[in-house]
Amino acid sequence: MEISTFVRAASLDEAYTLVHEQKGFPVGGGAWSRLNARRVDLAVDLSALGLRYIRKKGSMIEIGAMSTARDIETSRELQAAFGRLFSDTAAHIVGVQMKNIVTVGGTVAGRYGFSDLNTTLLATGAEVVLYKEGTVGFDEFLSNRSNGPILIEKILVPAAGLSGAFTTVRTTVNDFPILNTAAVHSDTGWRIAVGARPGAARLAVEAAKTLGAEKSPDSLLIGKAAEQAAAELSFGSDIRGSGEYRTAVCTTLVKRAVQEAAQ
Amino acid sequence: MRIQLNINGLEKQFDIEPGDMLVDTLRRAGYTEVKKGCDTGSCGVCTVLLDGTPILSCSYLSAKADGHSITTIRGLEKEAAEFGEFLVAEGADQCGFCAPGFALTVIAMKRELGSPGEEEIKHYLAGNLCRCSGYESQMRAIKKYLEATHA
Secondary structure: OEEEEEEEOOOHHHHHHHHHOOOOEEEOOOOOOOOOOOEEEEEEEOOOOOOOOEEEEOOEEEEEOOOEHHHHHHOHHHHHHHOOHHHHHHOOOOOHHHHOOOEHHHHHHHOOOOOOHHHHHHHHOOEEEEOOOEEEEHHHHHHOOOOOOOOEEEEEEEOOOOEEEEEEEOOOOOOOOOEEEEEEEEOOEEEEEEEOOOOOOEEOHHHHHHHOOOOOOOHHHHHHHHHHHHHHOOOOOEOOEOHHHHHHHHHHHHHHHHHHHHO | OEEEEEEOOEEEEEEOOOOOEHHHHHHHOOOOOOOOOOOOOOOOOOEEEEOOEEEEHHHOEOHHHOOOEEEOHHHHHHHHHHHHHHHHHOOOOOOOOOHHHHHHHHHHHHHHHOOOOHHHHHHHOOOOOOOOOOOHHHHHHHHHHHHHHOO
């Protein structure tokens, strides 16, 4: 990344002004700066804004935009609410050094197809809080490819009564995923998200409907839902796998994720 | 732009381009113990501690490090030498190129996790690649080092 000017914002208001009025580019962890060929006139560092926290507030867990992938992996709050869901999700991100750099805000804002975290956040029904711009559902956020300015303050994750599981297949343990899935059960039923298709994660809505509201659907129903997820979503090819392979693997991963979440 | 870093306990100023990565800033200033390997965030040889936390300096903007403390392997000479004896004893140190980043990560792991088990060790060190050792000898060295130094 070629940067002309680098500014460390001193407040969220200043960051908002720089991003929205001066077309500043918000920098989270900046982990992809080396590999990104983008030219940036004004880079806005968000690290001094107090956005690194994971805390429970009522029935929600708030994840500050500058929380790192390592924070996600080791958070007691997330572990208490979701068991291993978030630690399993963050487990494969390269190594502990990279996890200490990568931020939640940067991952979400990038809408990366390869993201493990975005798949899990989508499955939990999380919301993205854009500073001064309101709150957007995670599915709407991921589907919106607009390049307009955004300043993510935090992510809200509903935590009451949810259980979930994350499954993935990759060539090596720390490589980008060939495919990943997350299944989450709540009082209102199931949410199944599939990512690295290789596009950004999407919900398998029909598959979730098939499972109904029961937390422990029988194995026939789980198998049917898994096949439905593979049928209703689109999969493409890239260096890591073909669309055909991803379609086949989707059925197995969704099945395993639902089975684990149902336990 | 000008940034200030505390490197191994000493305050230093650097003139950098806003898009410079930390590994390049450090190496240009003579901290060549910070190795440059894949340069894509995959191999771990460029590991340094930022305020005590291991990061990849090839994937960290120098500008973001302004005002923070950086520890290279030279800043942990005593601990690194102590760990190095276990590496040598197990035949785990060969070409040595990965050693600075590897040793820093092991020391950071010890500080963070205390006395981790084998799976925790593998997980913590997953970002440190070594093309010589095959990892078995390194694992033996780490276990013996942790056992010998665990309070």
